[in-house]
Amino acid sequence: MLFWNRLTGRYTKELPDQLILGEWQIITDSEKVFINTFELTQNSREYIFPDSTHRLSVRSPDATLPCEKQFPQWQLPSDILSESLQFFELELQKLLSNSANWLDLVKLPPLVPQIENKINIQPLEVTTKQNLGHIEEVCRRPRAYLKMETERLPVSRAQRISPHAAEFLASHTEDWERRTFRSVVPKQVLCMVKEELLDIYENKVTVRLIDNLLEYTRQRIQQVQTIKRQLEEAKYLSGTTKDIHWRNRQRIYQLWGSDFDAATPLKKAEATWRQLLQLQYKLQSLIDTDLYKAIPQRAVVGSTLKRTNILVNDQHYRYVDLLWREWSRCHHGQVKNSRQVFEENKQLFRGFESFCLLLIGLALTGSGHDKDMGFGFEAIANLIPTRGGEPILFRGALGEIYLTWQEDGSFLIQSEGIKDLRLVPIIATLTATDNLQTIASTLKTFSHSLTSSTDSLTVLLYPGTEEERKKLPSHIQREINTLGNDRLPKEVAMAILPVSPLDILSVERIARAIQWWFNSQRYQSYPPTLPINIPDNLLKDTGWLEKEKNSNQVCVLRSPLPPEEQFFNTNIQTLINQLQAHGLKKGQLQPIEQIKNLPFQARGCIQPLKICPICHSIGSFTALDSQCFSCECSQCESSWGTRSCGSCGKKYPYIQITRIESQNRQPGWVERTLGREVIAVPCWRENNHTTFICPHCGTCSQAKLIHVEACIRCRISC
Numbered sequence: 049m050l051f052w053n054r055l056t057g058r059y060t061k062e063l064p065d066q067l068i069l070g071e072w073q074i075i076t077d078s079e080k081v082f083i084n085t086f087e088l089t090q091n092s093r094e095y096i097f098p099d100s101t102h103r104l105s106v107r108s109p110d111a112t113l114p115c116e117k118q119f120p121q122w123q124l125p126s127d128i129l130s131e132s133l134q135f136f137e138l139e140l141q142k143l144l145s146n147s148a149n150w151l152d153l154v155k156l157p158p159l160v161p162q163i164e165n166k167i168n169i170q171p172l173e174v175t176t177k178q179n180l181g182h183i184e185e186v187c188r189r190p191r192a193y194l195k196m197e198t199e200r201l202p203v204s205r206a207q208r209i210s211p212h213a214a215e216f217l218a219s220h221t222e223d224w225e226r227r228t229f230r231s232v233v234p235k236q237v238l239c240m241v242k243e244e245l246l247d248i249y250e251n252k253v254t255v256r257l258i259d260n261l262l263e264y265t266r267q268r269i270q271q272v273q274t275i276k277r278q279l280e281e282a283k284y285l286s287g288t289t290k291d292i293h294w295r296n297r298q299r300i301y302q303l304w305g306s307d308f309d310a311a312t313p314l315k316k317a318e319a320t321w322r323q324l325l326q327l328q329y330k331l332q333s334l335i336d337t338d339l340y341k342a343i344p345q346r347a348v349v350g351s352t353l354k355r356t357n358i359l360v361n362d363q364h365y366r367y368v369d370l371l372w373r374e375w376s377r378c379h380h381g382q383v384k385n386s387r388q389v390f391e392e393n394k395q396l397f398r399g400f401e402s403f404c405l406l407l408i409g410l411a412l413t414g415s416g417h418d419k420d421m422g423f424g425f426e427a428i429a430n431l432i433p434t435r436g437g438e439p440i441l442f443r444g445a446l447g448e449i450y451l452t453w454q455e456d457g458s459f460l461i462q463s464e465g466i467k468d469l470r471l472v473p474i475i476a477t478l479t480a481t482d483n484l485q486t487i488a489s490t491l492k493t494f495s496h497s498l499t500s501s502t503d504s505l506t507v508l509l510y511p512g513t514e515e516e517r518k519k520l521p522s523h524i525q526r527e528i529n530t531l532g533n534d535r536l537p538k539e540v541a542m543a544i545l546p547v548s549p550l551d552i553l554s555v556e557r558i559a560r561a562i563q564w565w566f567n568s569q570r571y572q573s574y575p576p577t578l579p580i581n582i583p584d585n586l587l588k589d590t591g592w593l594e595k596e597k598n599s600n601q602v603c604v605l606r607s608p609l610p611p612e613e614q615f616f617n618t619n620i621q622t623l624i625n626q627l628q629a630h631g632l633k634k635g636q637l638q639p640i641e642q643i644k645n646l647p648f649q650a651r652g653c654i655q656p657l658k659i660c661p662i663c664h665s666i667g668s669f670t671a672l673d674s675q676c677f678s679c680e681c682s683q684c685e686s687s688w689g690t691r692s693c694g695s696c697g698k699k700y701p702y703i704q705i706t707r708i709e710s711q712n713r714q715p716g717w718v719e720r721t722l723g724r725e726v727i728a729v730p731c732w733r734e735n736n737h738t739t740f741i742c743p744h745c746g747t748c749s750q751a752k753l754i755h756v757e758a759c760i761r762c763r764i765s766c
Contacts, residue, residue, distance in 0.1 A: 049108050050075045052093070054456050054472055055497035055506070063096075063115060067104070068490060069123040070397065070475035071497075072096045073456060074106065082107045086386035093455065097393040098124075100384065122481035125396070128160070128271045129477070129511055132549040133399035134392075135161040140402040143432060150427040150440075151416055154409045157303065160275060160549045167275055167317040173268070173327060175374050176261060180330055182367035186254050187337040191358060191365070192244035200236045213238040246342040250358045254368050255343040258334050260375055265328045272321045274550055277515055279314040282552050285720070293708055295662070296723030300552060302420045351376060397475055398435075401457045404473045404509055404558075405433070407547060408451065408459060411559035411724070412442055423562065424664050425449065445664040446566065447656060460504075461562065466569040468504035469562065478528060479516035479546065487524060495542045505543065507531070507561050512546030514553075514716065525715035529557075531564050533743035534718070534729040541743075553716075559724035563703075567661050568727050568743075571690050571701035574677050575603040576653035582643055586619050592650060592671075604650040606671040613647045620644055661703055662686045662725055675699070686725070696745040702728040704738065 050059045052073040063072060073095055074083065081088045083106050084099040098104050098119040106115040125133065136156070143152055160166070198210050200223065210216070216238045217223055225235040285292060286301035334340055353359065359369040384392070414422035425444035433440045436455035439462070441448065452460040461469040478490060498506050517525045526534070532541035545561060547554040581600040587593055592612060594603040608616065624640055658669045660681040667679040667688075676699060678689035686705045693700055705725050714720075718729055728740035731748045739748055 049077065049079060049081050049106075049110070051096070052456060053497065054458060054474075055494065055508075063106075063117060065117075066489070066493065067096070067117050067119060068474065068476050068493065069097065069119060070095065070400075070473065079108055079110050084386055084389065086390045095393065095397045095457075097390075097397070099386070099389055120481075120486075122483075122486075123476040125475065125477055125511055126270070126480075127267060128166075128274060129548065129550065130396055132160050133403055133511070134395045135399070136402040136406060136549075137395050137399035140405070140432075144434070148432065149430040150409065150413070150432055151430065153406065153432050154413055154415050156406055158403065158406050158410065158549060158555060159303075159552070160278065163275055163279075163313060167272055167313055167320050169320055169323060170268070170378065172264065172371075172374050172378050173324065176371060177323075177327060179367040179371060180327075182364045183254065183258070183371070184330075184334065185364045186251075186368060187334050187339045190246055190251050190254075190339045191248065191362070192246050197241050198238055199241045201239045201241070203234055203237055206237050206239045208240040210238040210240050246339055247344075247347075249349075249354065250356060250362075250365055250368070251339055252343055252347045253349050253353060253359070253372060254365075255340050255347070256349045257368055257372050257375070258331060258340065260379070261371070262328065262331050264375065264379075265324055265331060269321065269324045269328065272317055272324060274513070274515065276314065276317040276321055278550055278552060279317055281514070283314060285552065290708070291721060293705060293722055293725065295705075295725060296556065296721070299420055299556070299723065302415070302417055303552065303555065351379075397457070400473050400475050400511060401435070401453075403549065404459065404471065404547065405453065407555055407558040408461075408471065408562075410555050411562050412449075412451070423559070423566075445659055446661075449566070461565070463566065465573070466566070469565040470504045470506045471509055471558075471561070472506060473509045476510060477512065477516075478510045479512040479520065482519055484521070484524060487520070487528070491527060491542070491544075494544065498542055505565050507543040507545060509545055509547050509558075511548045513548050513550045515550075517546065517715070522715050529716055531561055533564060533568075533727075534741055535743075535746045537746040553719045553723075556719040556723040560719055560726060563661065563724050564727055567688075567703075568701040570656065571677075571688070571727075572699055574657060574690060575605050575671075575675055577601045577603050578646070578649055578653070580643060580646065582646070583623065586616070586623065586643070590616060593646075602646075603675075604653045605675075606669055606677075607651045607654045608647045616647060617644070660684060660686060661688055661727075662705065688727075691740070693742040693745060693747075695747045696742060698742070698744045700728050700740065700742050700744060702740050704730075 050061060051063055052059055052075055054071055054073060059075070073093055074081065074088070076088050076090060076092050076094075078090050083094070083096070084104065088094055096104060096106070102119045102121055102124070104115070104117040104119060139156060140153070142148075198212075203225075217232065217234055223234055223236040225233040227233070282300065286297060289297075292300075353369060353372055355369070358365045360366060410420075410422060412422050412425045413427060414420040423444060423446060425442035425446070428441045428443055431440060433451060433453040435453050435457065437453060439450040439452040439460075441450055447463060449461055449463045452462070454460055457473060459471040461471070476490075478487060481487065494508060498508075512528065517529065520528075528544055529546055530542070530544065532543045535541050543561065545557045547557060575594070577596065578601060580602050582593075582595065582602050584595070587595055587602075590608075590612065592604065592606045592608045594605055595601075596603055620640070620643055627640065654669060657677065658667050658679055659665075660667050660679070660683065663681060663684040663686075665681050665683040667681040670678045670680075670689075672678055672689070674692045676690045676692060678687060680687045684705075686703065688701070688703045690699045690701050692698070703726055705722070708721060718726055722730075728743055731739045731741050741748060
């Protein structure tokens with residue numbers, strides 16, 4: 049039995065004290081391993097997850113001591129998020145069982161499924177609203193158990209004398225007021241006192257029903273409110289606002305347009321939300337009644353009711369039984385055995401992987417609509433990747449890439465000549481806690497794990513929502529939604545992105561990560577080099593070539609112009625004629641003959657850089673000083689290339705699109721305003737988007753020192 053760390057890609061025999069949900073997997077061999085009393089199959093790989101009490105227990109006969117750990121509750125996804133993620137796994141399995149292709153996969157909307165059903169009033173809510181008056185009547189005039197007790201009371205308060213009153217009075221002279229000649233005048237007398245006990249079974253059921261309905265209503269309000277915010281966000285982003293680039297707005301509109309218009313469901317969600325709030329207020333008012341206060345909180349009622357005479361026949365209590373049975377039908381918190389918990393968690397983890405696969409697919413190929421082509425790639429085999437299966441080849445105007453769904457649930461994207469991109473889904477809801485120390489400790493753990501692996505660019509994906517992030521300070525919001533290319537000076541560059549079916553901008557974040565991985569490395573590899581040993585006399589008066597010092601390689605600065613190519617070919621032929629005149633044979637001239645193809649090879653090296661990353665047209669190429677370049681597209685009027693940072697002197701890539709009239713400087717404005725059309729993050733100072741933040745040093749790349757300090761302050765305030 050071994051434990052696999054999905055971030056570091058290493059095995060270990062022991063788990064750390066602090067566990068992050070989704071970071072670790074357990075690898076079994078032929079031994080018996082029990083996780084939370086459930087026996088795993090032999091030679092398997094499964095995620096580590098807690099039981100219903102948030103505790104983890106791993107036992108094996110070979111281990112001397114069992115492994116006992118605790119998971120914090122904030123790491124566990126909410127109900128609506130869990131249901132949504134499990135939906136994507138079910139849909140993926142349906143597609144695979146029906147032999148569907150890649151185009152069928154990317155037609156799935158990456159949004160909360162069945163929104164229409166979730167924002168409608170549910171049957172339990174209708175029944176509760178109709179019969180709440182009976183519950184109120186039970187709380188105001190509850191049934192009680194009459195209990196008779198004997199108690200000494202003053203004569204003035206005596207109502208029913210006990211049969212043993214005379215005998216008791218004769219033996220207790222302290223209860224005498226005075227003696228007469230024939231009798232005794234009592235001061236206190238033993239009486240029969242009636243006591244009403246509200247703590248009966250039917251009243252316990254009523255109080256627990258109120259608690260259950262309040263919890264159900266709270267969850268429904270949270271669910272509808274979350275969907276309502278998403279609908280409001282979709283309506284705003286797909287509207288006519290000037291804060292969003294038109295291409296980004298068009299993609300978002302198309303994303304929702306394939307599902308439904310956001311305006312109509314938004315009105316329905318608002319109406320449902322108001323009705324649920326009203327129902328919650330009425331239920332909360334019952335907490336102040338005498339019946340609710342009389343029943344102790346520790347009083348437990350089983351999920352299956354006893355059909356007592358009062359619950360069946362009383363004109364008000366029978367509706368308590370009716371509502372309890374209705375609540376039991378839709379209640380999702382029933383006790384589950386270890387197998388059910390295992391299968392549910394397994395589907396949850398795999399559901400998040402399936403959702404991330406859908407986001408990657410939409411970023412690469414789009415949904416198949418003319419206005420949503422992604423990065424213009426096409427799945428050559430038109431197959432859906434499977435866990436641990438073969439890589440899928442994608443080809444487009446930008447080149448070729450391979451997508452692999454690895455066995456541990458992470459995704460590997462590869463392209464020739466650049467470092468790999470690894471996307472690791474982590475199911476822990478990082479932003480569900482407002483404890484800043486906990487978030488900082490988790491980020492430190494992530495950073496330590498990622499710095500140990502430098503063979504690829506690793507991006508962590510976690511299910512976070514904008515609603516949760518807005519509750520955190522701005523600097524924390526930036527640290528948990530970054531690719532590491534917009535860091536402040538002296539900060540650790542770590543890539544971590546929130547993606548969720550509850551966040552409509554998730555596709556743009558994934559696409560932005562692929563844009564940064566793919567084009568930033570290609571642009572920074574300029575100028576391309578060719579392993580050709582070219583004579584110095586051929587480099588004379590050639591502005592498109594430059595020989596590297598201390599190496600037999602030549603740098604290609606740009607494509608040769610027709611006169612330059614003709615001049616180069618003339619020099620080559622002259623050199624060949626001179627060597628032949630000196631008696632060199634044809635075999636000895638082969639290295640020189642190969643140089644004839646140099647103009648063609650140079651054009652092949654520069655051609656990929658001329659492809660517009662926005663519309664995939666061919667732009668005009670210009671070589672700049674300091675081994676930088678710039679391209680401009682006449683179709684979309686965007687420009688791209690590399691520049692030298694004025695602070696650290698290093699090269700950085702950029703994409704500059706048409707001017708945007710926006711003053712949005714809130715955390716997360718990059719994917720909201722620009723979407724995927726960005727590499728280096730623009731430094732907006734006085735609405736100036738022509739300068740960028742250097743991804744190497746974190747300062748404004750084309751600013752003087754005073755400007756740099758102002759930009760840093762501006763970014764902190766953002």
